[in-house]
Amino acid sequence: MKSLRYCSTSTFIIIFIHINILVTHAEGVDPVIQLPRSGLKRTRTRSKWVLSVGDYGAKGDGLHNDTEAFLEAWKIACSLSGFISVVFPYGKTFLVHPVDIGGPCRSKITLRISGTIVAPQDPVVWHGLNQRKWLYFHGVNHLTVDGGGRINGMGQEWWARSCKINSTNPCHPAPTAMTFHRCKDLKVRNLMLINSQRMHLSFTNCMRIVASHLKVLAPAFSPNTDGIHISATKGVEVRDSVIRTGDDCISIVRNSSRVWIRNISCGPGHGISIGSLGKSKKWEKVQNVIVDGVYLYNTDNGVRIKTWQGGSGFASKITFQHILMENVSNPIIVDQYYCDSRNPCKNETSAVRVENISFIDIQGTSATEEAIKFSCSDAFPCEGLYLENIFLASCFGGNTSSFCWQAHGSARGFLHPSTCLSSSDDRIRQNVGPKKSSFPPNKHSAYRTNRQKISQKQ
Ligand SMILES: *[C@@H]1O[C@H](CO)[C@@H](O)[C@H](O)[C@H]1NC(C)=O
Ligand SMILES: *[C@@H]1O[C@H](CO)[C@@H](O)[C@H](O)[C@H]1NC(C)=O
Ligand SMILES: *[C@@H]1O[C@H](CO)[C@@H](O)[C@H](O)[C@H]1NC(C)=O
């Protein structure tokens, strides 16, 4: 109740009714559907097979190593033709060691996880194996993963060994619970992913992905436990999901495009991030992203674009709209000076360009005064930023403010805090908004403060 009193958004809900739907969901509807137990026998119709891992030796007692049974069932499913289901039955717990599941398959496979799949607790199991992967699927097309069950990474031991938890620990990689690499026409839905060793769900170099009705849960303190990570992937829809973890709810990196995110409840965690981009002088391009209908609660960031100095490429044509925030630390943030490194980052003369980014209809409460922060590059200032109907009040009753450094664009509608964007008539113009732009009265001092902050970073 305390949080409601100090960080309530309820008054805005009346005004912005369409977001209300999201809040209702965030407060208790469990989207995970549980399937009935019946019908899991191996049956055959004309071209439809159902293979249960139990028929290949899986015990499902949580102790026996069920990896071989899974691999065996998969091998058969992959070699048949038609539509094949591989089932992890309801009510059982299957211990699965790190696995490598490769395609292509002749069949179209549905991996129906109705029970629970758990990882080995002890990181020692990964000795001599790829430390970055637990359930690794690659080169499989037309795969569907569903079933209403759980995938539990048992990450506690990995977190304790993380250098982000205890800086005396050496920095080692940790496994992503489910990785899909070079998969086309993939659906992942109706699943709960919990306590991953590191990221929960990662799509790399994939095409045409739908991730929906997922519940992703890990404690707020768990390090690097991103919910859904999208990398070098084209054509992605992520929707109708609840993500509460210790890192980004959704992160979009490396040459990804056509990404549509909608109806997501996020928090705790680090919000929705584009990037980081441009680390180690990489050329990267993320474009055509729509984030539409997100409820963010107690997150470290709201909607964010982060790039390292020295990189190149673009983050462009990105729209964040219909977003409700409650107690969010950096509600709107573009940071072209991102430096998540033990050593300070040098000033560079190149940058990943940030262009044509819209923020529309974003309301709620900010846990920090600086509710809007555009910290853009001296070498490549942000162009075509656009703000429309923003209302971000302080959690603590004080003022909120905007911060701009090298940030060009325009604004329209109701704006609180007021915009500090400067117009860029002589340069590239924003493609959505009007040409008008407004300046804060104390632009000069804002610039000075900014200078200081930027130099503190270095
Ligand atoms: C579990 O089974 C897999 C597949 O047979 C095997 O590679 C792995 O070594 C087994 N792990 C242990 C700890 O027995
Ligand atoms: C960090 O790890 C060191 C060495 O393992 C240990 O002595 C110390 O107590 C740990 N600190 C915390 C805060 O857990
Ligand atoms: C939004 O997502 C939730 C699950 O998080 C789902 O229950 C609800 O039906 C979705 N809303 C719409 C309008 O699809």
Ligand SMILES: *[C@@H]1O[C@H](CO)[C@@H](O)[C@H](O)[C@H]1NC(C)=O
């Ligand atoms: C992104 O794509 C470009 C070419 O389109 C390529 O040069 C670059 O290496 C890619 N970057 C990454 C990080 O994959």
Ligand SMILES: *[C@@H]1O[C@H](CO)[C@@H](O)[C@H](O)[C@H]1NC(C)=O
């Ligand atoms: C606001 O969020 C932070 C986490 O970012 C949390 O520690 C704090 O308790 C929250 N405050 C309220 C009033 O909910």
Ligand SMILES: *[C@@H]1O[C@H](CO)[C@@H](O)[C@H](O)[C@H]1NC(C)=O
């Ligand atoms: C809030 O900040 C704005 C500009 O950042 C300023 O114009 C206004 O006077 C401030 N209001 C209060 C109550 O401090």
Ligand SMILES: *[C@@H]1O[C@H](CO)[C@@H](O)[C@H](O)[C@H]1NC(C)=O
């Ligand atoms: C941004 O939009 C402008 C105007 O539509 C266009 O000229 C420019 O190429 C766009 N920038 C990027 C990086 O797409």
Ligand SMILES: *[C@@H]1O[C@H](CO)[C@@H](O)[C@H](O)[C@H]1NC(C)=O
């Ligand atoms: C980097 O640039 C900032 C602002 O332009 C300047 O204040 C700072 O001294 C520079 N740092 C280095 C290490 O050159």
